[in-house]
Amino acid sequence: MTTQTGHPTTIPDTRAGERTTSRLHVSPTTGGRAALAYGFLAMAVGAAQAVRTGDTSVQIATGMRWILVVFTLSLLVMVPAHLALGAFARSPLGARIAAVGTPLLALGAASSAINGQDLAWFPAVAVVANALWLVGSVTLGVSLWRAGRVRGWIASLLPVTMPVTLFFSQLGSGLVVGAFWVALGALMVSGRLARR
Numbered sequence: 001m002t003t004q005t006g007h008p009t010t011i012p013d014t015r016a017g018e019r020t021t022s023r024l025h026v027s028p029t030t031g032g033r034a035a036l037a038y039g040f041l042a043m044a045v046g047a048a049q050a051v052r053t054g055d056t057s058v059q060i061a062t063g064m065r066w067i068l069v070v071f072t073l074s075l076l077v078m079v080p081a082h083l084a085l086g087a088f089a090r091s092p093l094g095a096r097i098a099a100v101g102t103p104l105l106a107l108g109a110a111s112s113a114i115n116g117q118d119l120a121w122f123p124a125v126a127v128v129a130n131a132l133w134l135v136g137s138v139t140l141g142v143s144l145w146r147a148g149r150v151r152g153w154i155a156s157l158l159p160v161t162m163p164v165t166l167f168f169s170q171l172g173s174g175l176v177v178g179a180f181w182v183a184l185g186a187l188m189v190s191g192r193l194a195r196r
Contacts (some may be wrong), residue, residue, distance in 0.1 A: 031084020032188025034077045040179030041074035041163070055181035068113035075106035082140065084188065085158075086133070088150050098136025105129035130166060137162045150193055154184060177184020 026034075048067050079099045080132045086095025112118050141159035144150050161177045187193040 050172025101132025
């Protein structure tokens with residue numbers, strides 16, 4: 001199989017030992033471990049946010065700082081998870097877009113955790129980062145669906161996880177989103193992600 005530019009490419013074999021020519025390649029096992037890590041971190045953030053009372057203060061309380069630290073780590077470990085999923089899609093473009101958005105959002109979250117408040121530039125960075133994450137997730141989900149190499153529920157639920165995380169975080173949505181990523185990660189690590 002070749003890309004549109006004529007360069008060789010491989011469809012990942014979810015069993016160990018597969019090779020590819022892509023510089024951004026992440027093996028399904030590594031991506032699965034990252035997905036598991038993200039899932040467990042998201043569940044921790046979700047549980048912590050579900051039990052927190054609403055806080056409208058400009059200053060970020062100590063408990064919220066720790067939530068932001070864990071959220072920052074979770075956003076960073078999503079990068080290899082997205083890139084590994086991109087290998088199963090028709091095009092890795094969506095994975096690459098999302099893999100730019102999550103570290104950018106992690107930068108903003110980390111700055112808020114360190115400074116105890118959102119800095120003046122945070123809203124602009126958050127809008128761009130969230131847009132990249134959303135567009136990347138939707139693009140990746142559609143590309144996975146069209147490629148037909150993974151189970152349909154993965155391709156259809158993947159794009160939903162980002163807006164659910166964003167809009168329902170204070171209700172503990174990380175618990176549900178994290179469970180999805182744990183299931184996805186388990187399939188990737190066990191070599192059962194590809195549709196048989």
